[in-house]
Amino acid sequence: MNHDERLARQKNIRNFSIIAHIDHGKSTLADRLLEKTETVSSREMKSQTLDSMDLERERGITIKLNAVQLSYTAKNGEEYTFHLIDTPGHVDFTYEVSRSLAACEGALLVVDAAQGIEAQTLANVYLALDNDLEILPVINKIDLPAADPDKVKQEIEDVIGLDASEAVHASAKAGIGIEEILEQIVEKVPAPTGDPEAPLKALIFDSHYDQYKGVIVNIRIVEGTVKPGDKIRMMATGKEFEVIETGVFTPNISMRDELSVGDVGFLSAAIKNVGDTRVGDTITNAKNPASEPLPGYRRLNPMVFCGLYPIDSSKYVDLREALEKLELNDSALEYEAETSQALGFGYRCGFLGLLHMEIIQERIEREFKIDLITTAPSVIYNVVTTDGKELKVDNPSMMPDAQKIDHVEEPYVKASIMVPNEYVGSVMELCQQKRGNFKTMDYLDASRVNIIYELPLAEIVYDFFDQLKSGTKGYASFDYELIGYKTSKLVKMDILLNGEQVDALSFIVHRDFSYERGKAIVEKLKNLIPRQQFEVPVQAAIGQKIVARSTIKSIGKNVLAKCYGGDISRKRKLLEKQKEGKKRMKQVGSVEVPQEAFMAVLKMDED
């Protein structure tokens, strides 16, 4: 392609993504847009093409980003190339959302006509505004009897300050308003600016590992062009590669001779490690490099850590192989070998958040068939010792002795919670329980408020959102961002079973709650750990001091005694049942401990 051809093409490119709260209809709308532009014929269209992983489909959430090229002949008779960039829908992946938005000039803001704006929508709208995107409001689900588009329009204007007078009234399900959305994209989303002759600047917004091609990097070309044979350099890591293929997704892989300004597609370059293709990094030409990278690159740091141990210790090597494979596709996953006295050999793993952690655990169990014991997730504590050293502790059992600690700092988040008025009381009660500091409360309209709290990350990592949802009948929406570290009065609590300390059960607790927690946990463990052949004392201790104690009585009787008579098949059944129940147990010293016990400390508030 020559310069003029590239410029002519560039003029008719429109890059956009869809911002929506979970369930407001993002995937359904994306499918309609694909259908209307005949990118995918309705016959071959699997429902919700953009969510590619099985796990995603099952959970109904979008984990990985994807981009698809559509062509649209507008009413003005001209042909346009659209790139629709998908964004993950969960707070754990906020940084990836921000990078995929940086690859666009516009965004459709999809709001459910019956639900109105939610916290997550707002957070993503702000990300879009930070990236100077043109935002086109779309009021979806107008077919619902409870739809109130005018109210939602007003809300968009009042809360976000966007002009919603031209918001499209749509029903992704019924196919209403789809053409109007496409026309608005043509008219309102700006064409990409940038010089196709300038040194290459391509933004990486996603990557994944392919068995045959190596890492496939999803990129948006901001300046310059790239084609097979070019030598490229990753500006953050300095690594260099030779481009093998360039192309776009339609949504199937479709090769192109080059990618130029405004294009959103992929390249492959025999890259073996996704770690070399960091989201947010800039790819440039190695021979004729750009003087500086695109703004906004940030290294992703895991925020939540836990130990993963195979129940069957002989699967330790398999677990390592599983983690190695998963890491190929997930540069945010971190792991290192660790040994626990109680659980043996395993791995300490770092995740972006709880959802990320659950996804990895589930994949290891499902795809690699390894049963796991997972220890309670922990955040990273900053521990300052009396001799002035600073330690980062992500495993409670590694916390130094209390007399060696000057003070401990823990990560805090700013949480924004949107709820209808009548639930304000229960939200505040929950946040108070979780050691939250109330900040502000703003009315969104006559019936809904946005409540801001500062909370310790450790208190929300586990089931805060679940509790919030059940306390508000599902009406609350929740979003948070990390704001830094604060000093807290934290102590390590150890658990002793049969007089032996179990390192994998240690946890960090606020001193003011430590007695209560100690008492609650020993009771909980007493109920979770099955009776053994002998009596087992359960104790909670801070340092040398025992703060709570309880006892698991012995069983005494043989289970088989229940099977009167000599029916062998019945006996076998009973033994099998027992074995089944044992699957998730781990022998810790002389005691068998079930998986639930390791999570017990987190689930305390449920009782």
Ligand SMILES: Nc1nc2c(ncn2[C@@H]2O[C@H](COP(=O)(O)OP(=O)(O)OP(=O)(O)O)[C@@H](O)[C@H]2O)c(=O)[nH]1
């Ligand atoms: N009545 C009605 N239902 C719709 C409409 N659009 C989507 N839905 C339904 O709303 C639900 C959620 O739609 P999705 O498209 O999966 O929502 P999403 O925003 O992609 O959700 P995540 O992938 O979880 O982020 C589905 O059951 C859809 O069938 C609409 O216009 N009208």
